[in-house]
Amino acid sequence: MISFRDLGIADQRALLQEASRGGYAVPAFNFVFMEQLLSIVDACIERRSPFILQSSSNTCKNLGIAYIRALAAASAERIKQETGSAMMALNLDHGLNYEECVQCVDNGFSAVMIDGSMLPFEENAALTKRVVDYAHRYGVAVEGELGAIPGTEAEEEHGNVGVSSCYTDPALAQSFVEETKIDCLAVSIGTSHGLVKIRPDKNGNLPDLRFDILAEIERRLPGFPVVLHGSSCIYPEYVRMINANGGSLECVQGIPEESVRRASRTNVCKINVASDGWIAAFAATRKALAENTAAIDPRIFLRPARKAMKDLYIRKIDTIMGSAGKGEQSG
Numbered sequence: 001m002i003s004f005r006d007l008g009i010a011d012q013r014a015l016l017q018e019a020s021r022g023g024y025a026v027p028a029f030n031f032v033f034m035e036q037l038l039s040i041v042d043a044c045i046e047r048r049s050p051f052i053l054q055s056s057s058n059t060c061k062n063l064g065i066a067y068i069r070a071l072a073a074a075s076a077e078r079i080k081q082e083t084g085s086a087m088m089a090l091n092l093d094h095g096l097n098y099e100e101c102v103q104c105v106d107n108g109f110s111a112v113m114i115d116g117s118m119l120p121f122e123e124n125a126a127l128t129k130r131v132v133d134y135a136h137r138y139g140v141a142v143e144g145e146l147g148a149i150p151g152t153e154a155e156e157e158h159g160n161v162g163v164s165s166c167y168t169d170p171a172l173a174q175s176f177v178e179e180t181k182i183d184c185l186a187v188s189i190g191t192s193h194g195l196v197k198i199r200p201d202k203n204g205n206l207p208d209l210r211f212d213i214l215a216e217i218e219r220r221l222p223g224f225p226v227v228l229h230g231s232s233c234i235y236p237e238y239v240r241m242i243n244a245n246g247g248s249l250e251c252v253q254g255i256p257e258e259s260v261r262r263a264s265r266t267n268v269c270k271i272n273v274a275s276d277g278w279i280a281a282f283a284a285t286r287k288a289l290a291e292n293t294a295a296i297d298p299r300i301f302l303r304p305a306r307k308a309m310k311d312l313y314i315r316k317i318d319t320i321m322g323s324a325g326k327g328e329q330s331g
């Protein structure tokens, strides 16, 4: 058993409570490779933003839990040295089962998500409660999910289109939180994993996020942190850069930046960012490879990819999360 506290990793519950009080959101940045991890830490140190480093279940398997733990510990050490704060939590994104969550709790994670959203309500609640009972013994936060967010993480990784939406019912959300004692809840309000986030209605208009659902959850559960998944903006400049350099991304539609910014000022205290980071990395990589056709040194594309991701994460912090400077006091 290695506690997150021993690794200098922040308590996610404290980060989200601060965000709830302060009217901003903590960015939760997924990483799948080393340059991405570095760019996340670069950006958050520069902007003094608290953040949640996220590893999916696949990334845990791909890198191995020992690497994740060591990379997170090294990141926490660098952040402490450069800012004097402990402003990085470590979360398992979309944990698939109880055993995976236990493994992460035992390996220095300060939060785990158990995704039982595809199960019937009572089964989802029972599984989530079991994870909470274990995690809370060690001060580890638990995120549950209610109302399936369209698109799976696997679909996101393969750029496929998500399935139809199923909005979160605020009354069920209240029962779920009360039954399970989770620390934060992922809700479905019209966002979607993968590349197509929202579809135009029959008049060709893009529907907005369901802020009425957020408001009703806030009324029932005052101050309780809500989490947004699948809210990447899919910036057209990166899509153009990809397509100008041999790519063929079609028909992509992100969530407008203003909508996510509006959400960050509500009870939404954690906003996940995965696809947008990958798209920035791909845009820079394709451009570098197109401009250096005879190169064999991987740093030819890794350096611009790191820079592009850092710029993207800074943009998220400044224009959406409102979290810049909020890491000064952490830890």
Ligand SMILES: [Zn+2]
Binding pocket: 094, 149, 193, 229, 230, 272
């Ligand atoms: Zn998700």
